[in-house]
Amino acid sequence: MVMASVTTLASHLTSTFTYAPEFCRLSQSSHSSQRPCTRKSVSGTISASIDLKPPPYALDALEPHMSKETLEYHWGKHHRGYVNNLNKQIEGTELDKMSLESIILASHNKGDILPAFNNAAQVWNHEFFWESMKPGGGGKPSGELLELINRDFGSFEALIQEFKLAATTQFGSGWAWLVYDIEDKKLVVLKSSNAINPLVLGSYPLLTLDVWEHAYYLDFKNLRPDYISTFLDKLVSWDAVSSRLEAAKASIEGK
Amino acid sequence: MSWSSSNYLCLSSSSSVTRFSRCKSPCESEGQRGKCHDLNRPTNISAYNSLKPPSFKLDKGQRRNDHALKKPRNISAYYSLKPPPYKFDALEPYMSKRTLEVHWGEHHRGYVESLNKYLGKDDILYGYTLDELIRVTYNNGNPLPEYNVAAQVWNHDFFWESMQPGGGNLPILGLLEQIEKDFGSFSNFREEFIETALTLFGSGWVWLVLKRNEKRLAIATTTNAVTPLVWDDIPLLSLDMWEHAYYLDYKNDKARYVNVFMDHLVSWNAALARMARAQSFVNLGEPKIPVA
Numbered sequence: 032m033v034m035a036s037v038t039t040l041a042s043h044l045t046s047t048f049t050y051a052p053e054f055c056r057l058s059q060s061s062h063s064s065q066r067p068c069t070r071k072s073v074s075g076t077i078s079a080s081i082d083l084k085p086p087p088y089a090l091d092a093l094e095p096h097m098s099k100e101t102l103e104y105h106w107g108k109h110h111r112g113y114v115n116n117l118n119k120q121i122e123g124t125e126l127d128k129m130s131l132e133s134i135i136l137a138s139h140n141k142g143d144i145l146p147a148f149n150n151a152a153q154v155w156n157h158e159f160f161w162e163s164m165k166p167g168g169g170g171k172p173s174g175e176l177l178e179l180i181n182r183d184f185g186s187f188e189a190l191i192q193e194f195k196l197a198a199t200t201q202f203g204s205g206w207a208w209l210v211y212d213i214e215d216k217k218l219v220v221l222k223s224s225n226a227i228n229p230l231v232l233g234s235y236p237l238l239t240l241d242v243w244e245h246a247y248y249l250d251f252k253n254l255r256p257d258y259i260s261t262f263l264d265k266l267v268s269w270d271a272v273s274s275r276l277e278a279a280k281a282s283i284e285g286k
Numbered sequence: 287m288s289w290s291s292s293n294y295l296c297l298s299s300s301s302s303v304t305r306f307s308r309c310k311s312p313c314e315s316e317g318q319r320g321k322c323h324d325l326n327r328p329t330n331i332s333a334y335n336s337l338k339p340p341s342f343k344l345d346k347g348q349r350r351n352d353h354a355l356k357k358p359r360n361i362s363a364y365y366s367l368k369p370p371p372y373k374f375d376a377l378e379p380y381m382s383k384r385t386l387e388v389h390w391g392e393h394h395r396g397y398v399e400s401l402n403k404y405l406g407k408d409d410i411l412y413g414y415t416l417d418e419l420i421r422v423t424y425n426n427g428n429p430l431p432e433y434n435v436a437a438q439v440w441n442h443d444f445f446w447e448s449m450q451p452g453g454g455n456l457p458i459l460g461l462l463e464q465i466e467k468d469f470g471s472f473s474n475f476r477e478e479f480i481e482t483a484l485t486l487f488g489s490g491w492v493w494l495v496l497k498r499n500e501k502r503l504a505i506a507t508t509t510n511a512v513t514p515l516v517w518d519d520i521p522l523l524s525l526d527m528w529e530h531a532y533y534l535d536y537k538n539d540k541a542r543y544v545n546v547f548m549d550h551l552v553s554w555n556a557a558l559a560r561m562a563r564a565q566s567f568v569n570l571g572e573p574k575i576p577v578a
Binding site: 112193 | 303392489511530
């Protein structure tokens with residue numbers, strides 16, 4: 032499951048994003064010869080294509096560090112809500128049937144975001160987040176990932192410190208990320224607000240931590256630093272990060 | 287520049303993303319407050335402190351069994367934590383006592399303590415009232431690091447006072463007239479307020495404001511800690527849409543929270559008083575010039 036999501040990411044990076052609006056244009060486009068996209072009136076079930084992907088473990092598998100109740104609400108209501116709302120928004124438009132990453136890039140619209148962006152990006156972010164954790168996670172990375180961490184941060188502890196700082200100081204809702212910067216070819220820590228993710232910045236995400244309050248409120252209330260420490264000590268899946276790093280390097284070399 | 291030659295972490299922000307990298311020079315010479323962290327010093331983690339004993343006496347409804355309350359404390363503070371004008375359980379069952387305890391006792395208190403800590407380190411901002419402090423630290427859209435905590439202190443004070451036990455129902459007198467004038471009817475206003483609250487993405491606030499220049503009421507939303515004070519409108523009511531405001535009681539069910547606020551919590555008395563005060567600054571009516 033981790034490899035599957037990683038290869039779709041890789042594919043968007045190896046080809047510049049182009050799409051041919053065959054049926055209709057989004058209102059901002061300049062192809063005035065095409066009719067504007069209008070939603071077809073639909074009754075009954077929604078058939079648009081984005082799925083609610085379950086985490087790669089049972090909802091109680093991360094106990095006691097992340098409770099089953101949190102997973103039930105966070106995945107079962109919040110993440111599901113984003114998926115459903117996204118499908119409602121893209122139904123019958125040209126974003127329908129596109130891959131999730133393509134929807135994100137199209138609706139990001141170089142910063143002038145279209146309505147589908149928040150939902151699409153949040154769907155992607157949450158899938159990525161579930162896969163960034165595993166039961167019995169934590170520990171230290173190894174191999175090439177650890178080498179790069181030592182090279183770019185000085186030490187594993189320095190990375191942890193930086194990541195904790197990013198996650199703690201992200202004011203309001205948002206995410207903390209470890210990404211592989213494609214231009215500089217190094218690991219970087221980022222924080223972003225609301226739904227923004229590194230895909231729209233041209234970086235290759237490797238790890239994320241959700242610091243929206245809904246992610247930790249049931250388990251930690253306002254104690255975000257405790258949540259961050261628990262994530263790094265007990266939940267983070269360095270295996271997933273390593274695989275993503277391999278895929279990132281492979282896709283860059285393949286260019 | 288290699289990582290090894292800098293113990294200083296520099297932040298560069300663009301739109302909603304902040305990148306961390308090692309600074310080229312130490313923080314003292316970076317010149318940008320809040321954008322440079324010295325990794326050798328402990329970080330001022332704003333607004334996430336754990337519960338400390340209150341610096342004033344609580345009444346019977348709020349007394350805590352906290353042994354630390356009995357320790358003498360050397361308190362030096364610039365701004366104080368104001369309690370809500372009702373007991374913590376007074377808003378039950380619409381807003382639970384537990385929510386008040388955590389929202390006021392931890393979040394709001396944390397903001398006050400962080401603000402005082404900032405001012406303790408560098409009190410170039412000493413001597414302002416809270417309203418003035420917010421405008422100054424907002425710095426015309428390029429906020430200083432103190433802005434977020436200062437504004438959140440003010441926002442939460444305002445929010446507690448925007449609610450009352452037995453709230454809801456309808457506004458009366460001049461406020462109702464003004465709402466009907468500017469929104470058509472109270473139910474239009476209510477619908478618009480609720481929809482605005484539900485379509486706000488991320489953390490933020492929903493406000494009923496009196497617009498100074500247009501001399502009319504309007505509904506505004508702000509993200510994170512922004513408040514209508516900074517663009518000089520006069521807020522009359524606010525609703526906290528940060529998830530911590532409703533998560534314990536309603537979890538993800540924002541719609542129920544907002545409806546309950548409108549039906550059972552909102553204090554139209556407070557809004558009316560604020561509007562009356564605002565009319566010292568904004569002339570809402572036509573002057574009645576007596577005919578000789």
